[in-house]
Amino acid sequence: MKYEGLDLLNNHFLNKGTAFTKEERKENHIEGLLPPFVQTLDQQVEQAYENYSNKDTFLAKRMYLMDLFNENVTLFYKLFSQHVNEFMPVVYDPTIADTIENYSHLFLDPQNAAFLSIDDQDDIEASLKNASAGRDIKLIVVTDGEGILGIGDWGVQGVDISVGKLMVYTAAAGVDPKSVLPVVLDVGTNRKELLADDLYMGNHHERVTGDKYYNFVDKFVETAENLFPDMYLHFEDFGRSNAANILNKYKDNILTFNDDIQGTGIITLAGILGALNISKEKLTDQVYLSFGAGTAGAGITKRIFDAMVEEGLSEDEARKHFYLVDKQGLLFDDTEDLTPEQKPFTRKRSEFANADELTNLEAVVKAVHPTILVGTSTQPGTFTEAVIKEMSAHTERPIIFPLSNPTKLAEAKAEDLLKWTDGKALIATGIPVEPVEYNGVTYHIGQANNALVYPGLGLGSMAVNAKILSDGMINKAAHSLGGIVDPTQPGAAVLPPVSQLDKFSMTVANGVAQQAIDEKLTTATDAKKAVADLKWEPKY
Ligand SMILES: NC(=O)c1ccc[n+]([C@@H]2O[C@H](COP(=O)([O-])OP(=O)(O)OC[C@H]3O[C@@H](n4cnc5c(N)ncnc54)[C@H](O)[C@@H]3O)[C@@H](O)[C@H]2O)c1
Ligand SMILES: O=C(O)C[C@H](O)C(=O)O
Ligand SMILES: [Mn+2]
Secondary structure, eight states: OOOOHHHHHTOTTTOOGGGOOHHHHHHTTOTTSSOSSOOOHHHHHHHHHHHHHTOOSHHHHHHHHHHHHHHOHHHHHHHHHHTHHHHHHHHSTTHHHHHHHTHHHHOOOOTTOEEEETTOGGGHHHHHHHHHTTOOOOEEEEEOSSSBTTTBOOGGGGHHHHHHHHHHHHHHHOOOGGGEEEEEEEOOOOOHHHHTOTTOOSOSSOOOOHHHHHHHHHHHHHHHHHHOTTOEEEEOSOOTTTHHHHHHHHTTTSSEEEIIIIIHHHHHHHHHHHHHHHHTOOGGGOOEEEESOSHHHHHHHHHHHHHHHHTTOOHHHHHTTEEEEETTEEOBTTOTTOOTTTGGGOBOGGGOTTGGGOOSHHHHHHHHOOSEEEEOSOOTTOSOHHHHHHHHTSOSSOEEEEOOSSGGGOSSOHHHHHHHTTTOOEEEESSOOOOEEETTEEEOOEEOOGGGTHHHHHHHHHHTTOSSOOHHHHHHHHHTSTTSSOTTSTTOOSSOOGGGHHHHHHHHHHHHHHHHHHTTOOSOOOHHHHHHHHOOOOOO
16 A cells, blocks of 8 residues: 555654655655655754753653654654663653553553453454554564553553553664554453543453453464464563463463563563672572562562572572562461462471561561562562661672662662662662762662563564574573673673663674574574564664
8 A cells, every 4th residue: 555645644654754855745745745845864853852852841751752653653763762861761661650640631642552352352353453554563562451560550551551662672672663563451440540530541340350351361362373473472561460370371382471570580680690790799699589579579589590590509409599578578388378479489487486577578688688689569668778787787799679660669769778888789770760979989770670671582582583482582681781881890780771772682682583593493593684684773
């Protein structure tokens, strides 16, 4: 189909706006529909950046950028690629949390998403076809909106997380925006304020659960697989009781990925390896405490555990290095309401003289002397001065990662952690943080956010059309982020800076694609060529 006239200007994949040349304007019947002066892409970028910079708030900036995306995808990504560091917190986390909470009231445009309702299951195929509009879809990010970041259940409004994650895929790794599709599964919401809001745009009923829910997910996966056989299927922000079940169901059969479990596991392992590179300690000497042992907490724990086993510990030896703390306190084998993912890492009460007192973080830190403390609890401020001072009394370079998002939910602020540990803490946060000055040293704070790794992982997997995403590929991604930061610099970060996201996404992609080849999960033979061939660039 050839687009002409207003149809061309209204197609955001094809629109060049004022950059259409005189010849193109004549040929496509858009002469007179634009101001006469023909701009270059760089001039358009300059003009758009000026407009962006004049907006006062992150939310206003984000709304402007979304409008720009809806107008002209090439211009949007060219601009994004030139300001990755500045735009990430606006296009993505934490500002995305505001637009999710207010989605039904801010709504202007569905941004090419597919909205699938559990009440209209016969429409799944038609909806996916309509939304893809003949495009060859290679990547879907799907959410059911139940566990958005740490802000919980936002029903259909969670669609913005699918949209935002996909934008990062393109900005970071050059995934062709024409090949992606954001999807939301609307199974209802348990958030009373949404159900009571006349303007709420999703299904006005409580979440459907059990077999009906899983059958709906199944039907979506099957239909999407049939329509888009080469697709990489990324699950995002499902609730704690479903995320791991869904991953376990599909991971050995199709090319699929759970960002909160696997992506977070990879980036946190990479951050810990970066920290150990600074402290010159061994992973197998660490004592690991997970504060918050839900989807992300348990996913990370498993990844670090696997890494210890790879470094030579037996499974039984490795397990002794881990402690999980959730709402109930330290998790014991007789604790009620354990999830299947928590069970392998529980402890025995007989290990402690004061087991019954280990119901809060400070008591547990006192009892087990962790060297690594990772927060995925959604509980702000819980890494208190007392907790951190107790931890650092027993370890020279405490590794402390408050990972809960968005900003308002972080377990601690980097500057406090540095102050309380006299600059000794090796820190990574879930959201971007400015460098911190302390005692004459500038401390760069790594961002342990899965966005640093899922784009490269996806690009590499898609480039070779791997059959599945294997543990080996995941492991390769985690080990690809080393060697970028100079660990001998005072105040060095434990992870590479977001400003180099596009560069290290390629390292991750190449490594992952090569690993798929080595594991015979693909018919491709040349990883670098496959990755380079798939990579898209914003240009006319
Ligand atoms: N930085 C990253 O890349 C990244 C990735 C994924 C998730 N996260 C963040 O991690 C947090 C958790 O996400 P999730 O998907 O695992 O959610 P989840 O709901 O699956 O897990 C949260 C866990 O915290 C526990 N919890 C609640 N209150 C607690 C308390 N007072 N003490 C101890 N534990 C408590 C819950 O019981 C649950 O097990 C969110 O804030 C999310 O933004 C960050
Ligand atoms: O979206 C993010 O910023 C990271 C992560 O997937 C989360 O759920 O918090
Ligand atoms: Mn997430």
